Amino acid sequence: MKRDIEDVTSISAADLEKLSKEAAAEATPSRAKIMWGEFKADKPAMASLFILIFFILFVIVASMFINTPKMMETNLMGYYAKPFTPEYWLGADSGGRSIAKELIVGSRNSISIAIGLTIISSTFGICWGLISGYYGGMVDLAMQRVYDFMMIIPMLMTIIVIVTIIPHYNAITLTLILSIFYWMGTSRLIRSRTLAESQKDYVAASKTSGTGNLKIIFREIMPNISSLIIVDTTLSFAENIGVETGLSFLGFGLPMGTPSLGTLIANANDPENITGYWWTWFPAALEIIVLCLSISYIGQVMRRATNAAQRRGKQQD
Amino acid sequence: MSLIEINDLKVHYPIRGGFWNRIVDNVKAVDGVTFNIEAGETYGLVGESGSGKSTTAKAIIGLEKATSGTVMYKGKDVTKGENRRKLDYNHDVQMIFQDSLSSLNPRKRIEDVIAEPLRNFEHLDKEEEKLRVLQLLDIVGLDADALYKYPHQFSGGQRQRIGVARAVATHPKLIIADEPVSALDLSVQAQVLNFMKKIQRQFGISYLFISHDLGVVRHMCKNIAIMTRGRIVEVGTRDDIYNNPMHIYTKRLLAAIPETNVNHREEHRKHRLEIEKIYQEQQATYYDKDGMAFPLVKVSPTHSVALPPHLAKEFEQQSENEGVNV
Numbered sequence: 005m006k007r008d009i010e011d012v013t014s015i016s017a018a019d020l021e022k023l024s025k026e027a028a029a030e031a032t033p034s035r036a037k038i039m040w041g042e043f044k045a046d047k048p049a050m051a052s053l054f055i056l057i058f059f060i061l062f063v064i065v066a067s068m069f070i071n072t073p074k075m076m077e078t079n080l081m082g083y084y085a086k087p088f089t090p091e092y093w094l095g096a097d098s099g100g101r102s103i104a105k106e107l108i109v110g111s112r113n114s115i116s117i118a119i120g121l122t123i124i125s126s127t128f129g130i131c132w133g134l135i136s137g138y139y140g141g142m143v144d145l146a147m148q149r150v151y152d153f154m155m156i157i158p159m160l161m162t163i164i165v166i167v168t169i170i171p172h173y174n175a176i177t178l179t180l181i182l183s184i185f186y187w188m189g190t191s192r193l194i195r196s197r198t199l200a201e202s203q204k205d206y207v208a209a210s211k212t213s214g215t216g217n218l219k220i221i222f223r224e225i226m227p228n229i230s231s232l233i234i235v236d237t238t239l240s241f242a243e244n245i246g247v248e249t250g251l252s253f254l255g256f257g258l259p260m261g262t263p264s265l266g267t268l269i270a271n272a273n274d275p276e277n278i279t280g281y282w283w284t285w286f287p288a289a290l291e292i293i294v295l296c297l298s299i300s301y302i303g304q305v306m307r308r309a310t311n312a313a314q315r316r317g318k319q320q321d
Numbered sequence: 322m323s324l325i326e327i328n329d330l331k332v333h334y335p336i337r338g339g340f341w342n343r344i345v346d347n348v349k350a351v352d353g354v355t356f357n358i359e360a361g362e363t364y365g366l367v368g369e370s371g372s373g374k375s376t377t378a379k380a381i382i383g384l385e386k387a388t389s390g391t392v393m394y395k396g397k398d399v400t401k402g403e404n405r406r407k408l409d410y411n412h413d414v415q416m417i418f419q420d421s422l423s424s425l426n427p428r429k430r431i432e433d434v435i436a437e438p439l440r441n442f443e444h445l446d447k448e449e450e451k452l453r454v455l456q457l458l459d460i461v462g463l464d465a466d467a468l469y470k471y472p473h474q475f476s477g478g479q480r481q482r483i484g485v486a487r488a489v490a491t492h493p494k495l496i497i498a499d500e501p502v503s504a505l506d507l508s509v510q511a512q513v514l515n516f517m518k519k520i521q522r523q524f525g526i527s528y529l530f531i532s533h534d535l536g537v538v539r540h541m542c543k544n545i546a547i548m549t550r551g552r553i554v555e556v557g558t559r560d561d562i563y564n565n566p567m568h569i570y571t572k573r574l575l576a577a578i579p580e581t582n583v584n585h586r587e588e589h590r591k592h593r594l595e596i597e598k599i600y601q602e603q604q605a606t607y608y609d610k611d612g613m614a615f616p617l618v619k620v621s622p623t624h625s626v627a628l629p630p631h632l633a634k635e636f637e638q639q640s641e642n643e644g645v646n647v
C-alpha cells in the first residue's frame with residue numbers, strides 16, 4: 005500500500021545537478037560574506053579591525069627580535085632618557101630600560117594572556133550555560149549552586165592569595181588561575197538565553213527527528229545565540245585585557261622582570277612620573293584605550309551582522 | 322489492531338509553592354484521555370484553546386513525560402524512552418507543529434532542515450540525500466531554489482509545507498498535525514489541507530489532526546474526539562458528532578461555526594443564542610463538582626459521550642431493555 009517518494013515526483017537523479025546549480029544561484033550569502041559586507045559598510049570598524057590585527061601581529065613578530073632579559077637590565081646611562089631620540093624612541097624609565105621595547109613585549113604578554121583567558125573562560129562559560137539551561141531540572145539546580153559558590157568567593161583577594169602562595173608561575177599558569185574566576189558572567193548570560201531557546205518548537209522538532217541532546221545543544225541552539233556569544237566574547241576580551249593589566253598594576257600579576265601593560269602603567273604611581281616623565285606611562289595607557297575602543301567597534305559590527313534587522317551592509321539576499 | 326492506542330493518558334504539571342517549594346497542586350493539562358488511531362485514517366482531536374490538545378500530542382510523541390497511562394505502539398508502551406529508542410519510534414511517528422516559524426531553526430538552510438530526520442534515521446550518501454530533499458520539496462510544491470534559503474525567506478504557507486516535507490521525509494506511519502493550518506488564511510488552508518490528504522492517499526499515512534476549527538475537522542476526519550479541560554467529552558464518527566451531538570459542549574462548538582449561507586444567517590444566530598442559553602443553564606450538570614467532565618458512556622457502537630450520572634443511568638437502562646449489545 006505504501007508507495008515510495010519516487011512515484012509521486014518527477015524529479016530523478018538526472019535532474020540533480022541542474023537543480024542544485026539553480027539552487028546555488030539563489031543561495032543566501034554565507035555568514036562570513038555578510039560579516040565582511042558589514043565591515044565594508046562601517047569605516048571606523050574597518051579601521052579598528054585593521055588596527056587591531058596589525059597591532060597584534062606587529063607586537064608578536066617584533067617581540068621575537070627582542071632579547072627580554074637583556075632589555076630588562078638596568079642601564080644607568082639611559083636614566084629617564086627623553087623620548088624621540090634614535091636610541092630611545094619612547095624614552096626610558098628610571099632603570100634606563102627602553103619604553104618602546106618594554107611596550108612591545110608587555111603588549112605581547114598582556115594580549116596573549118587576555119586572548120588565552122577569553123578563550124578558556126568563554127568556552128567554559130558557554131558550555132556551562134548551554135548545558136545548564138538546556139537540561140534544566142536537577143542538572144540546572146546543581147550547576148547553579150556551583151555558580152553561586154564561585155560568585156560569593158571574593159575573587160580579587162583569592163587570586164592575589166593564590167599568586168602569592170604559588171612559588172613559581174608564569175604567563176600560562178596565571179592565565180589558568182584567572183580562568184577559574186572569569187567564566188560565571190558568560191555562563192549566566194548564556195544560560196538565560198538557552199532556557200528561552202530550549203522552549204522553542206525547533207528544538208522539539210529536532211528531538212522528534214531523532215537528533216541527540218548534545219547535537220541539539222551545540223548544532224541547533226548554539227548557532228541561534230551566536231550573536232550573544234560573539235558580543236559577549238568581544239566585550240570579555242576588552243575586559244580581560246584589563247584583568248591582567250589591573251593585577252600587574254597592583255603588583256600581583258606577572259612575576260617580576262616580566263613587562264606588561266600593567267607594570268608600565270604602574271609607573272604612574274609615582275607622582276613625579278605623572279608630571280615630569282609622562283612617557284613612562286602614557287603610551288601604555290593610550291594603547292589600552294585604543295585597543296578597547298577598537299574591540300568595542302568590532303563587537304558592534306559583529307552584532308549587526310548576526311542580526312538581519314540591523315544590517316547596514318548592501319542587502320544581498 | 323489499531324496503529325496506536327492511547328490509554329488513560331494523564332499529564333499533570335506540578336505547581337510549586339510554599340516555604341519548601343513543595344508541590345502544592347497540579348495543572349491537569351491532560352486527565353485521562355483514551356482513544357485509538359487506525360492505520361491510514363485521520364483522527365480529529367478538537368477543543369478550545371487550553372484544553373490540552375498540544376499536551377496530548379506531545380505526550381504521544383514523547384516530548385512531554387506522561388504522568389500516568391500508556392501509549393501502545395507495536396505492543397510496547399512508548400511513554401518510556403527506552404521503548405521509543407528500541408522501536409525507532411520517531412522514524413514512524415512525526416509531528417507538524419502549530420507554529421511553523423518557531424518549528425524551523427532560523428539558522429538552518431531548508432536543505433538541512435528537511436534532511437535532519439534523514440540524516441538520523443536513513444544514512445544516505447550526500448547525492449542521494451540531496452535528491453531526496455529536492456523530491457520532497459517538489460512534492461510539497463516548492464521550487465529547487467528553496468534549498469539554500471533560510472526559513473524567514475518564506476511565507477507562512479510555504480513554511481508550513483516545509484514542516485510537512487520534514488514530517489514525511491522518513492515515510493512515517495503516523496503524523497501528529499498540531500493545528501497545521503490555524504495560522505493560515507482560508508485559501509492557503511485549503512491548499513495545505515488538500516495537500517495533506519493527497520500525500521495521505523499516496524503514502525497511506527495516519528494523521529492525528531488537532532484543531533479548534535470544526536469546519537476543517539469535518540473536511541479531514543472520519544473519527545473525532547472532542548476535548549475540554551483535559552478530558553474527552555464526546556467521541557464518535559463524523560456523522561455522530563455533526564448530526565447527533567449529545568454533550569452540551571459539542572453542541573455549543575458546533576453552533577459557533579460561522580454560517581456561510583446568507584439566507585440562513587438569522588436562523589443560525591437564533592440557534593446559536595438558544596444553545597448558548599442552554600449551555601449556561603445546564604453547564605453545572607454536565608461537569609462534576611471540580612468542573613471536570615464525567616466518564617464516557619457508550620450511546621451507540623461508535624459514539625461515546627461524557628453524560629452526567631442521571632442521563633447515563635437512563636441510557637444504561639434503555640440499552641438493557643432493548644438488549645442492544647454495546
Ligand SMILES: Nc1ncnc2c1ncn2[C@@H]1O[C@H](COP(=O)(O)OP(=O)(O)OP(=O)(O)O)[C@@H](O)[C@H]1O
Pocket residue numbers: 334348349350368369370371372373374375376377419533
Ligand atoms: N509546561 C507547562 N507548565 C504548566 N502548565 C502547562 C504547561 N504546558 C501547558 N500547560 C497548561 O496545560 C493546559 C493545556 O495546554 P495545551 O498547550 O495543551 O493547550 P491547547 O489545547 O493546545 O491550546 P491551543 O489551542 O491554544 O494550542 C493549559 O491550561 C496550559 O496552561
Ligand SMILES: [Mg+2]
Pocket residue numbers: 374375376419499
Ligand atoms: Mg496547542
